[in-house]
Amino acid sequence: MQFLTNENGLKDFVVFANQFQWKNFSVLPKEVPWIVVGSSYGGNRAAALRKLYPETVFAAYASAAAVQHRKDMSVCKLAVPLSCNLMTCSPQM
Numbered sequence: 001m002q003f004l005t006n007e008n009g010l011k012d013f014v015v016f017a018n019q020f021q022w023k024n025f026s027v028l029p030k031e032v033p034w035i036v037v038g039s040s041y042g043g044n045r046a047a048a049l050r051k052l053y054p055e056t057v058f059a060a061y062a063s064a065a066a067v068q069h070r071k072d073m074s075v076c077k078l079a080v081p082l083s084c085n086l087m088t089c090s091p092q093m
Contacts, residue, residue, distance in 0.1 A: 006045075006048070009045070010045070010052060010053070013036075013049060013053075013056075014049075014053050017029050017056050017057075018056065029055065029056045029057070029058070034056060034058055035057070035058055035059045035060070035061070036049050036050065036057050036059075036060045036061075037060070037063075038060075038061075038062060038063070038065070039062075039064050040063075040065065043061075043062030043063050043064055043065030043066075044062065044065045046060040046061065046062045046065075047060050047062040047065055
């Protein structure tokens with residue numbers, strides 16, 4: 001598992017983009033804009049690709065990407081019940 005890292009995954013995308021061919025058309029990042037779209041984890045990857053490899057990724061759309069990393073998620077145990085009480089949702093929902 002030492003080679004399965006986020007960094008290597010991002011580099012794999014760059015290699016793919018720079019070698020990809022579609023029919024007889026050249027679609028290399030130097031010639032056409034590549035736009036990466038992702039949601040949640042994919043959104044984080046899209047944003048990282050744009051930030052680290054702007055010569056490959058012209059634009060990125062990151063929907064619902066995490067904006068703050070937390071190791072301790074115990075704060076969610078307090079926020080979820082409070083939100084449910086405010087929205088009058090029931091546990092069955």
